[in-house]
Amino acid sequence: MSLATGASRRRLRLGGLALLAAVALAAVLVVQFDVPLERILTVGFLNRTLMLASPIALAAVGGLYAEKSGVFNIGLEGFMIFGAITAAATLSLVGASSQLHVWLAIVVAVGVSLVLTAGYAVLLIRYKADQIVAGLAVWFIGLGFAPFLASLLWGTVRSPGLASMNRYSVPYLSELPVVGSILFNQSPLVVLTLAVVIAAWVVLYRTRYGYWVQAAGENPTALDTAGIDVNRVRYATVLFSGAMAGLGGAVLLAHAGTFIGTGDTMVDGRGWIAIVAYLFGNYNPIGAALAALLFGGLEGLQVQFQTVDIAVSGRLMGLLPYVGVIVVLTVWGKTRMPSSVGEPYESEE
């Protein structure tokens, strides 16, 4: 992976500055305001961070594949909303609340997302829709239809308490300090996310399909002349991105246990953050997951501050991930995008 050296040097410098500023801020907080840092950075915090990061990481991995192949799926946020509402609706309609039903709801959510993404993919690839506008449209449709569906089902845009995904616990091992709680007393969805991220990395860099995805985004003609159907590759990645965003939304709901349809819904910008996560991760699935962890951590800080009684408005603390996104984009803005992103591909004429 060669980067433009000048730009990357600047990036490193700015990144270093940002890190320094963060450390300095933390130090000031600790010394000046007597913030108990050890009570903020707890194992519970790490666990919560992992759970908060999972939906973002899933959507990011999906979006990364689409963009690598040349299609900017800006509709991630919308598909996450669809994933969340579908999972909630499924749970509500089956009326049972066993763990199996939660899994079922997740599977249904992914299925429905796939169907919706299929239509979206046809618009983007076959009808060469403007990728930015169409992606925004998916968001708007999600913002409209998810609360609409919620109102139809529950009479309000908020669902009643639904089943949520429990953590599994491995006897004895979960007693181990730190590692025990993170590895052996964890939500299976976090483990699922981890598996998806690693599999995505292997497929992208070690299999022929990964080669094709990369070529489709960088030089589609090269792939075409190698006898591979570029648009088929792109259909596959867009479908995958929609499925992963839907999964992300479902995971979000399965952890929360309630659907919230007010304002920007419970997804609340996570799909947009996912885009930034894969940009920050330089289109590498593992990098994207690490970036998701950063944003999850920023989100989790809110709870930590509350538990140590720091009187900062929860609403203001909740803005931290958004500020984080802007800082990241500013410092890391000029990522090298695949060169053919956004260009429809036709083999003749």
Add this chain to the structure above:
Amino acid sequence: MSDDPGRTREALDRVAARLLDASVYERVGIAVGSTGLALLIGLVVVAAAGHNPLLFAQQLVVGSVGSTGAFTRTLRFTTLFILAGVAVAVAFRAGVFNIGVQGQLVVGGIACVLSILWLAPFVPNGPVGGAGLTLVGLFAAVVAGGLYAALPGVLKAYYGANEIITTIMLNFIAIGIVGWAVDGPLRPDDARSVRTEYLPEGVGLPSLVFSDPNFSILGLGLALAVVGVVAVGMTRTSFGYDMVTSGYQASAATFSGVDPQRTIVATMTLSGMVAGLVGAVFAIMIQGYFIDPSGIGTYGFDAIAVSLLAANNPVGVVPASLLFGALESSGSHVQIHSDVPVQLIDGIVGIVVLFVAAPELFRMLAKRTGLGGEKR
């Protein structure tokens, strides 16, 4: 053929040809087709949800133009959509995706209210003072909206930060901070809901024509004036040519001497200034104070649909806004008089945008149905 009448005729023909360019027809066709198809899908959804679609359609009409009250309400929303739509169109035309109109209108609105509240004690009561404060409020909103939009402009121009994402983030941030403020430091002790102080008597736009206290023909006039200024600016000035050319083809604009960075920042600022005006009109003409912005209608988002329907042409924004004003107005009606959840209308707006994004779809449909066959 060099006799004078012939040449005039020729020139006229050419002008007519350009005005009635096939692509103009095509765009109108796409706009009408998208809206019609989206409404149709909406009605299918209504039927699928077990309600009577015909009744719902009737309520849409009644709720938008069925009475003087409904019609004034339509004009009220139209005013907001015109301004917000122009704000989006300015940016989109120049190739900058300002999705942050919602945040900028919130910032503009709160700046308007705060500047008026702060200055009110120093200004004499009465119509003159009120008018002065109103102007101050509008001015403050324009400045604040412009600055809040300039930020993502600078971040894009000089740091390469994708403006789509930064403006969306800035929406969340504006709504969060202003929401926190109106529920905290700015909330009067006696307020039973989350809001600021009321604007003083005399601040506002007089109703003049209609009796609706929340709509003034002056507000609509202001919006139309902005459309005029922006339309003329885009087509008749060097700066407008720079901006629009950057939107069509940034590389050619740069080669012709346009400073791309400065143009991005200027575009965003201009767009934000108009967006700020939306917030001011909302606060002064409609609300009379400021509320938690998460409860304000999503004019800034719907404006994206408005602008796209109008092919990002400021003049086209006017009819598109009338349509959206009617939709929004009937939404208020539906909310009270129907069991169909009003969020459906947001969903329909989303579908409109989706169709506008895919003109190829309509070209193919036109070909299949034999409509407009001979056009390419």
Add this chain to the structure above:
Amino acid sequence: MTADAPPAVRLEEITKTFGDVVANDAVDFRLERESIHALLGENGSGKTTLMNVLYGLYEQDAGTIHVDGEPRSFDSPQDAMAAGIGMIHQHFQLVEPMTVLQNVVLGHEPIDGGLVDEDAAREEIEALCNRYGFDVDDHLETPVEELDLGTRQRVEIVKSLYRGADTLILDEPTAVLTPQEVEGLLDLLEELRASGRSLIFISHKLEEVLAAADRITVLRDGHAVDTVAAADTSRQELARMMVGREVSFERPAREAVPGEPVLETEELSIVGDRGLERVSEIDLTVRAHEILGIAGVQGNGQTELIEALTGHRVPDEGRVHLRGEEITDVGRRQRLEAGIAAIPEDRNAEGLVQEYDLVKNALLGNQTVPPYANDGWLDWSAVETHAEEIIEEFDVHPPDPTARAGSLSGGNQQKFIVGREIGHDPDVLIAAHPTRGVDVGSLEFIHDRLLELREEGLGIVLISSKLDELRALADRIVVMYEGAFIDEVDPIETSDAELGLLMAGQRLEEEAERETGDRSTLGETRPEPDAEATVDRRSGGDRER
């Protein structure tokens, strides 16, 4: 080679149209086995279209393809490849961030346990490279974007061979190479022919075709004019077939002598976007009544130098002067207004707004210049008049100011741009590749205009990759190599051979002294006259005629 073996490829009456344009009109073509066959023609004569049909990228409207005597029909390049046909496009079909190995195996990856078996791929590629003496296997793990263009081309050839190509089509393979690299490529082609491959070589350069090919088919306006043996034809005859009339290779006489300096740079240095120095300490002077030619292989800093002259880039060090006045930090707009006109390198991206009509395009660059703009207000009727003037004076087709720029042919687009840029009596014109991708008629027209402008007193900087263009127009030629002017030559005294060596960073005398060479041929020690003769075999020695 038995006498009655069927030809490797036979095309019969191939017709291909795009809308109303007939790109190929019943073209016959026959490629003998183990031969190098050149397809010669102007841009737009239908060479590439014909080969794209053979390669399965386009489907012909009529006609048949025979490979090894069997009629075949190809729906995709994959079909063509299965029949042993490979094509190396003018724009390399390589995925730049991926490694050489990944590029070579793309679409034909060896698989082991679900993953790509890179070891197996490496072995196979190394075997291929050893057989033909390629150096590509030295770079297998290098991303393609880090390789020079000559190496990339060899990667393309290896890719085709890896896919089992018996017949190779090379589309304008020499366009991006230095003359020395061209020499290496031609040797490579002979090597491939000797090993039993058949090759088609698309070009519009007479010299190369004469040097490389066994047989030559000339295309004009979609028709196959004739097929001749290279040994039995001449440069003049080929040119006549290509253009349809006699073409003069004479350098026109010129009267005015260069005057005062108008544009100068002083120790100009530019660090490029990737942190490497792209231009180093360039001193340049252009005088009134002078055309300064800048020769060089693409990517040696010309783009950055042009940007510093036009005002699109502030140099890191050094100064730029216009008529003695320093303008180093002055931006494009002010330079435009001060009289520095420019013909852009990339006419589609920079020269015209494709979606605008010609009226709106006539304003491009003039949007702050009176009479078109007064205090920021535009006067569209003045712009329209200007557009009509350009169209008339520069013979732009169609002569319709409301035509969309993108609908014009390349030559007409370029004429419109030239007309617009010199419309306001500039003092300096920076002309970057003014005739790239332009038909012969427009080319001659533009050349004549540039010479006229010189007579009128303009100082012109002409950046071109065409040596004949530089030698026909320039008063002086400087050669740019790795960011520096390494030498200045007289366009009349110099030879293509000398220019070629300079473009490769060497001087003729140095070349003669060299012990060994990293490039395949010319590296041998060779007395000077011989070197000249070798290269002149290709250049056809036009000055002597």
